[in-house]
Amino acid sequence: MQSLKISLPAVDEVRKIIMDMEIMDMDHRIKPEKDYGYIGITSPVSDEEIEKMKEEVIKVKKVRKLLNGRPLEIEVVDKELELIPRYPHSVREMLQGKLTDQEITDLRNSFDIIGNIVIVEIPNNLLEHKELIGETTLKFTKRKSVYMKKSPIKGVTRVRDIEFICGVNNPVTIHKEQKIRLKLDVSKVYFSPRLTSERKRIREITDDGEKILDMFCGVGPFSIVIASRNKVDITAVDINDVAIDYLKENIRLNKLQGKIHPICGDINKVASEQLEGEKFDRLIMNLPGTAYEFLDTAFSLVAQEGIIHYYEFAHDCNEGRERLERKAAEHGMTVTIERCHKVRSTSPGMWQMVFDCRVHY
Ligand SMILES: C[S@@+](CC[C@H](N)C(=O)[O-])C[C@H]1O[C@@H](n2cnc3c(N)ncnc32)[C@H](O)[C@@H]1O
Numbered sequence: 001m002q003s004l005k006i007s008l009p010a011v012d013e014v015r016k017i018i019m020d021m022e023i024m025d026m027d028h029r030i031k032p033e034k035d036y037g038y039i040g041i042t043s044p045v046s047d048e049e050i051e052k053m054k055e056e057v058i059k060v061k062k063v064r065k066l067l068n069g070r071p072l073e074i075e076v077v078d079k080e081l082e083l084i085p086r087y088p089h090s091v092r093e094m095l096q097g098k099l100t101d102q103e104i105t106d107l108r109n110s111f112d113i114i115g116n117i118v119i120v121e122i123p124n125n126l127l128e129h130k131e132l133i134g135e136t137t138l139k140f141t142k143r144k145s146v147y148m149k150k151s152p153i154k155g156v157t158r159v160r161d162i163e164f165i166c167g168v169n170n171p172v173t174i175h176k177e178q179k180i181r182l183k184l185d186v187s188k189v190y191f192s193p194r195l196t197s198e199r200k201r202i203r204e205i206t207d208d209g210e211k212i213l214d215m216f217c218g219v220g221p222f223s224i225v226i227a228s229r230n231k232v233d234i235t236a237v238d239i240n241d242v243a244i245d246y247l248k249e250n251i252r253l254n255k256l257q258g259k260i261h262p263i264c265g266d267i268n269k270v271a272s273e274q275l276e277g278e279k280f281d282r283l284i285m286n287l288p289g290t291a292y293e294f295l296d297t298a299f300s301l302v303a304q305e306g307i308i309h310y311y312e313f314a315h316d317c318n319e320g321r322e323r324l325e326r327k328a329a330e331h332g333m334t335v336t337i338e339r340c341h342k343v344r345s346t347s348p349g350m351w352q353m354v355f356d357c358r359v360h361y
Helices: 008-020 046-059 060-067 099-104 123-139 194-205 219-227 241-253 267-274 292-302 317-328
Strands: 004-009 031-033 036-040 074-078 112-114 115-118 145-149 161-166 172-177 180-185 211-214 233-238 257-266 280-285 302-314 334-347 351-358
Touching: 004 008, 008 036, 008 046, 008 060, 036 194, 074 233, 074 257, 099 123, 115 123, 123 145, 123 334, 123 351, 145 267, 172 194, 180 219, 180 241, 194 219, 194 334, 211 219, 219 233, 219 241, 219 257, 233 241, 241 257, 267 292, 280 292, 292 302, 292 317, 302 334, 317 351
Parallel strands: 115 145, 211 233, 211 280, 233 257, 280 302
Antiparallel strands: 004 036, 004 074, 031 036, 112 115, 145 161, 172 180, 302 351, 334 351
């Protein structure tokens, strides 16, 4: 193959020039060998161009210094260079030639990775290829199992139906994020790896000594992430008994600075029967579809100057802000919305929003 043989001190400068000329062979590695370096080129270079290169490169002080009086050599030679292994960048790329162009376009390019499990979405018109898509996803992600979404997230426990496609049929896995471990069964509990930055954000704004209520805790991602770094006291409630069992296991699995008290039950019932008279500095309401139905409970449990992290699906901040202000007024309180931002996109134009709502009595 055609390459440039270059005096070693000048290799980097020549590389910049031939990149600008768009003739550098990006598929092969640059090879240093004794006093020379070799760079692959994709088009011939004339003697005139080589002379111009030399004129440019010799102007660089560092090159002159390193050459230390030796002549600057640049010449075209025939030299084989090592091919740079090129890994596919997506499942789509790996399926080129195995599916039609239209099928590749229809393919969803995103999937959720939870521990060793990948959850994919396969459009109806591609169901006949689900094994091929599953196997390819398994190879691309290097995980152990691939499951396919069979329904939207639904019901009180917010769990979706899934179908096993390939790999090992075991829906129980350990997911790692923010230096914590969460064990869970993807077929029986809610969990979203897409909220990791939000959990980190809440952990970072939490102070030691806070009393926290995680009203819809699931297997405990918010509670565990927060308690992993803060000396806090967290009451974590969920109606799904399987989620609470995993939360208990997750408390044992992680080294926590804070304490977590898991309670299984409907938060409204738990509030009236077990939390009466208690006040919390921070409340987490991660049930974005229906959290507004639980605002009375939240306002009855929030401490003076406490903060409610209220999540909802919305296009913008307006409706949630009004809802929180109205509900606070009903409780004889006022609120300051210290922050409202998009946490993740759920469908075109629709977002999971978070409101950091400071409550004043
Ligand atoms: C969207 S998930 C969030 C779970 C967890 N916070 C997380 O981020 O993974 C909502 C959770 O609320 C629980 N849930 C729904 N209604 C509830 C209620 N009335 N009382 C307590 N938990 C409830 C569900 O079982 C589910 O685990």
